[in-house]
Amino acid sequence: MPKTAVDPWNTTPGESSFGQKGAQITPSDDADLATVSKGLVVLGAGTLSFIPADNADSDEITYSDLPVGYIVPYFVRRVLATGTTATVASIDA
Numbered sequence: 001m002p003k004t005a006v007d008p009w010n011t012t013p014g015e016s017s018f019g020q021k022g023a024q025i026t027p028s029d030d031a032d033l034a035t036v037s038k039g040l041v042v043l044g045a046g047t048l049s050f051i052p053a054d055n056a057d058s059d060e061i062t063y064s065d066l067p068v069g070y071i072v073p074y075f076v077r078r079v080l081a082t083g084t085t086a087t088v089a090s091i092d093a
Contacts, residue, residue: 022090025079037075039074040072041089043088047084057078072088
């Protein structure tokens with residue numbers, strides 16, 4: 001079905017713009033995301049371990065007790081399987 005809605009926000013995405021794409025993420029301790037995400041949104045509450053875009057592999061960040069709907073304010077290159085119990089989706093340009 002062709003897109004019929006007019007999207008006045010569909011301009012060149014920037015770092016501070018809302019995402020226009022996204023996908024549920026399968027955590028991995030070894031593989032980076034195909035594209036760095038401009039943020040993450042929690043779909044299922046829990047703990048989240050991730051590596052920001054410019055951090056070394058050993059410099060992960062862990063958030064505990066995240067509620068559904070929480071937005072992670074980091075550019076993220078990897079969501080780790082170890083330590084992650086939350087279900088998350090990417091926020092992409």
